[in-house]
Amino acid sequence: MKIAIIGSGNVAWHLAQALDKSGNKITEIYSRNIANAKKLCSKLYDAHATDSLDFAASQASVFIISVPDNALSEVAQQAYFPENAIVVHTSGTLAMSQLETANTNQIGVFYPLQTFTKSKPVDFKTIPICIEASDTKTEKTLEKLAFSICENVCFYDSEDRKKLHLAAVFACNFTNFMLIKAKTILENEDLSFDVLKPLIRETIEKALELGPENAQTGPAIRKDTKTVQKHLDLLNQQPEIQKIYQLISEQIMKQK
Amino acid sequence: MKIAIIGSGNVAWHLAQALDKSGNKITEIYSRNIANAKKLCSKLYDAHATDSLDFAASQASVFIISVPDNALSEVAQQAYFPENAIVVHTSGTLAMSQLETANTNQIGVFYPLQTFTKSKPVDFKTIPICIEASDTKTEKTLEKLAFSICENVCFYDSEDRKKLHLAAVFACNFTNFMLIKAKTILENEDLSFDVLKPLIRETIEKALELGPENAQTGPAIRKDTKTVQKHLDLLNQQPEIQKIYQLISEQIMKQK
Numbered sequence: 001m002k003i004a005i006i007g008s009g010n011v012a013w014h015l016a017q018a019l020d021k022s023g024n025k026i027t028e029i030y031s032r033n034i035a036n037a038k039k040l041c042s043k044l045y046d047a048h049a050t051d052s053l054d055f056a057a058s059q060a061s062v063f064i065i066s067v068p069d070n071a072l073s074e075v076a077q078q079a080y081f082p083e084n085a086i087v088v089h090t091s092g093t094l095a096m097s098q099l100e101t102a103n104t105n106q107i108g109v110f111y112p113l114q115t116f117t118k119s120k121p122v123d124f125k126t127i128p129i130c131i132e133a134s135d136t137k138t139e140k141t142l143e144k145l146a147f148s149i150c151e152n153v154c155f156y157d158s159e160d161r162k163k164l165h166l167a168a169v170f171a172c173n174f175t176n177f178m179l180i181k182a183k184t185i186l187e188n189e190d191l192s193f194d195v196l197k198p199l200i201r202e203t204i205e206k207a208l209e210l211g212p213e214n215a216q217t218g219p220a221i222r223k224d225t226k227t228v229q230k231h232l233d234l235l236n237q238q239p240e241i242q243k244i245y246q247l248i249s250e251q252i253m254k255q256k
Numbered sequence: 257m258k259i260a261i262i263g264s265g266n267v268a269w270h271l272a273q274a275l276d277k278s279g280n281k282i283t284e285i286y287s288r289n290i291a292n293a294k295k296l297c298s299k300l301y302d303a304h305a306t307d308s309l310d311f312a313a314s315q316a317s318v319f320i321i322s323v324p325d326n327a328l329s330e331v332a333q334q335a336y337f338p339e340n341a342i343v344v345h346t347s348g349t350l351a352m353s354q355l356e357t358a359n360t361n362q363i364g365v366f367y368p369l370q371t372f373t374k375s376k377p378v379d380f381k382t383i384p385i386c387i388e389a390s391d392t393k394t395e396k397t398l399e400k401l402a403f404s405i406c407e408n409v410c411f412y413d414s415e416d417r418k419k420l421h422l423a424a425v426f427a428c429n430f431t432n433f434m435l436i437k438a439k440t441i442l443e444n445e446d447l448s449f450d451v452l453k454p455l456i457r458e459t460i461e462k463a464l465e466l467g468p469e470n471a472q473t474g475p476a477i478r479k480d481t482k483t484v485q486k487h488l489d490l491l492n493q494q495p496e497i498q499k500i501y502q503l504i505s506e507q508i509m510k511q512k
Binding site: 010068069070093113114115119120126127130152154156160163164165167169172173175177178179181182186188191193197198199201203204206207209210211212214215217219220222227234235241244245247250252 | 439491
């Protein structure tokens with residue numbers, strides 16, 4: 001398939017390369033900042049960098065818009081797509097209907113449920129790609145495109161995808177934040193974060209195997225309020241983190 | 257080495273079995289509730305279950321007390337240990353000095369930094385065991401004992417171990433709590449938690465590889481306040497979880 005990618009952020013960066021490698025052709029990479037588009041194009045077989053949203057002459061049949069959520073509807077409106085173009089976005093939160101401003105009726109969502117950072121390669125094979133489409137024909141095309149890079153295609157409507165994205169924030173972004181805090185606590189005492197790595201790996205493996213609701217350990221689930229209080233005292237100098245510790249511990253205590 | 261274990265909770269359960277398998281001899285398992293001690297003994301080569309804290313006739317040279325933190329100092333005081341006994345506890349939070357009530361001068365800490373749940377076997381080899389001791393001879397004995405079951409022995413004094421335990425609560429217990437919340441959000445909509453598993457695994461691998469401070473993604477770090485607000489709205493029916501979402505997001509926004 002021939003595909004144009006609008007955007008050059010973390011998602012666009014990895015998605016473009018995965019599609020390129022799997023035998024699809026990336027025709028254009030758009031970025032407001034042409035240097036970013038060129039950087040991504042240099043990783044691809046034969047894509048053209050552009051800072052124009054006029055795609056009238058593009059060979060692409062699918063246009064993937066992967067820009068910050070607050071820019072999406074404006075970009076969709078400003079762009080000019082060729083006849084019969086399929087236009088999709090990659091956002092977990094935004095409804096498909098945000099693309100109704102585009103000059104096409106074939107719209108959809110192509111949301112890879114993963115955390116992307118440019119400096120770390122990802123294996124798309126295991127990533128679930130969540131699809132929504134305006135019509136069956138478009139859905140089939142997007143499904144085929146998704147299966148060209150991954151083995152796990154799922155179908156979510158805009159409402160369910162919002163909940164999925166919210167759950168992903170807890171499972172990924174907030175989990176990572178907890179690791180940042182753990183590392184900061186240790187580094188403030190010149191202690192190494194490495195000692196926690198086996199614990200972190202086991203925490204996740206156990207939660208995925210038993211279900212996290214059966215894997216909770218620690219002072220709060222034991223209702224060990226003395227230890228919880230000692231920890232709160234240790235966090236005295238960081239009132240916001242102390243508050244987070246307290247609220248989460250209260251919630252864990254309510255679990256059983 | 258001959259070892260008696262006082263306690264039959266999650267830590268005692270796994271530690272006793274690991275020591276038993278590695279060629280040490282577990283002489284006694286103590287529990288207030290003899291049935292629990294017997295259950296653990298049934299997993300061991302030739303250990304004796306007891307609900308008496310009188311160890312005057314015990315063959316053990318090392319006594320590992322693994323009871324809830326709030327019971328430790330009472331248990332240490334009530335127990336009677338044979339001459340020259342080494343008495344240690346397994347708590348991350350409690351100071352070694354909590355054992356000064358025991359009738360021995362050789363005391364220490366033997367803290368395996370891991371999350372233990374009875375139903376899930378663990379591989380001790382990769383687990384860091386954190387040691388503290390009242391004197392060099394005791395330290396050498398504990399080090400030898402630790403190396404008999406693991407490959408990673410570290411030395412922390414009581415102050416540093418407290419910080420380590422606090423960090424572990426963030427890295428393990430709070431991380432698991434975030435996974436519980438993610439699962440609950442999905443199950444409330446009849447959506448499967450399985451779809452998040454590749455994301456969760458990648459989140460952890462990325463954080464351990466790049467460092468969590470270089471791996472943060474999501475709406476908060478992008479300062480995407482619109483999405484943050486939408487998520488807060490979705491959590492309207494759960495004010496405590498909403499508050500946790502808000503506080504963590506504020507902290508993430510401050511990261512860069």
